[in-house]
Amino acid sequence: MTHSNKVVIVTGATSGIGEAVTQAFAATGASLVLVGRDRERGQRALESVQKLNCQAELMLGDVADSAFADHVVNFSVKRFGKVSVLVNSAGIIRRRSAADTTDDDWRQTFDANVNGVFYFSRATVKSMQRTGGGSIVNIASNVGLVGSQGLAAYCASKGAVVLLTRAMALDHAKEQITINAVCPGAVDTPMLVSAHNTPVAADEILRRNIDSIPQGRVATPKEIASLTVFLASPEARHITGVAVPIDGGFTAR
Template sequence: MSRFDGKVVLITGAGRGIGKAVAQRFAAEGALLALLSNVEADLTETADELVSGGSVVRNYVVDVADERQVEAAIAAAESDFGRIDVLVNNAGIAWEEPLLDIKPDNWKKIIDVNLNGMFWVAQSVARRMASQGGGVIVNMASTNGLVGEANYAHYNASKGGVVLLTKTMAIELGAKGIRVNAVCPGYIQTPMSEAIDSPEFIEQYIRAKIPLGRVGKPEDVAGVFAFLASDDAAFITGETIVVDGGQLAF
């Protein structure tokens, strides 16, 4: 498929995990890629792999929690490519921490990256999409933004905010030709999840909670981002699409 031939796709958190898989999927479908991450080594490795496969890629090192860095990076991407057709607003962080032990700095860090950063990127890109006549934004939420999970109060709160931010953006931006949706992954095995959970925990989690009998792969999520960004989803906006192997069906 070449659904994104000539389209400029900007992806945050593109250096590894789901963001990297999303970049690979859009590259396979012909997109021109603007990749953002705060980890330069990961970003360079991803970009080099894609360029070696024939893709057009530009890298921008940015901390999405810093609105000035965000604006500078997106302005540079617009200058390099001329426009931004699709935003995959993916950058995020997580760690396990009991509610009663959360320090102010830890709460602020997760909210700054996962919610504030999501907003800074979305606002900056949406302003440009509005002036160019439209575009598509797909935000990274989580099943943790739909249901609670112990020891993730800060993460859950940030992702719940993303869900309502997505719906509000869809309401306000639809008349400007901009569709906005969110993807809510369940348990996806990524470098971030592997740093938190032991193999024994993962096996127990699968048995207890996932009807399909496995954790998700980044590629499982990448295809949903591509669908929502494509014309196949032309009449879908304001939605949160769950990708969880049936976990929330319980």
Template sequence: MTQSKKVVIITGATSGIGEAISEAFAKEEATLVLVGRDRDRGQRALEHVEKFDCTAQLVLGDVTDSSFADQVVSSCVERFGKVDVLVNSAGIIRRGNAVDTSDADWRQTFEANVDGLFYFSRAAVRSMRTTGGGSIVNIASNVGLVGCPGLVAYCASKGAVVLMTQAMALDHAKEQITINAVCPGAVDTPMLVSAHHKAVTAEEILQRNIASIPQGRVATPNEIANLTLFLASDGARHITGVAIPIDGGFTAG
């Protein structure tokens, strides 16, 4: 599964699942471009992956800006010669049903979860098609495959990610670019307990999630990272256009 000498761009790389993915690629000696928004978190993430003796660069900016996406990819190609892998992990969650979801929450969810992913994927494909191919892995969600109450904007955005993954995979299959989606369920990250009603405790939220999962536990970020690493590896070159749930059996029920 070695990613040695591969050049990897990871958005949302400075926290949660994205940070675990960054570490997984660092352990495989990939060259990393970490994309995030927060300077302090970004610096900590950069220093962490550098402990594995990999080459890494931190880039701060807004993934919802298409010119930023183009700049990150072009700068990566200029410095490292290519982009082998793009992992789109940046995203936000806004909770609420349709009545409770404001225009701003709806727009922000789609800008972060769909627009940013599209901009980075488009820029990466433009580069990959000139260098013999590559891999794009999109971090979607199992609620992009099945509905979930109280998450109308998030569900809709992750459903868009799944269909975008499939459409782009078909468009670029002959260019040796694989494009797949990882669809986590509940994962032990700060996002799991974020943006809930203040009267609900983090422990209550965790226990509710555990009760809904056939395996009786939430996933670790490292489990999501391992699947991502495989889909970006040479061993997965014949896998494209799939959306793989990793949710302890939740979507099987």
């Protein structure tokens, strides 16, 4: 599979799934615009894809700022001529029940997980309409499909991403723009062991997740990236408006 003529924007590109997505697209020959907030991690991610002979740029900012989203898309078009693919991977998690979720928890979760997806998707679609189409892949979550205890804001935000994906896919189906969501379960990334209210050893968190998955293991970021790259490929051009669980059978029960 090659993406040698593609220009790909990836938000949340400096760690976890987003960083794996940049590696996967770089390996297929795409040009990349990496979006993140941390300069040091961003520079490492940029140098990593450049070692694969990938043309790449790094842009730092807040995905929840609509002006920043517009700026990234405009920059990408000026630098590379178009935007072929957008991967919305930026996100945060707050591990609290609804009763324990503060106003700030709720606002910050929706800013990062929903507003950022909307602003970048809106700006990208407008560009794709002018250049003949493209693909958007949103990194949602299986808990946006089935829910989970102690993750009220996160579940609600990822559920919103799933329905935004479906609505936008219908809006733009006749414009050669495909829009899909990838819904991972537990993935071996820093987020898996982050934001717990009480200290828990990383290996204990991993064990608990493994016990809940029919396949008996958590996914790797590379597996999520592989599905993402496929959904942005010509082979997937008749797939749009879907939310694909990739969770070892968790949502099959």
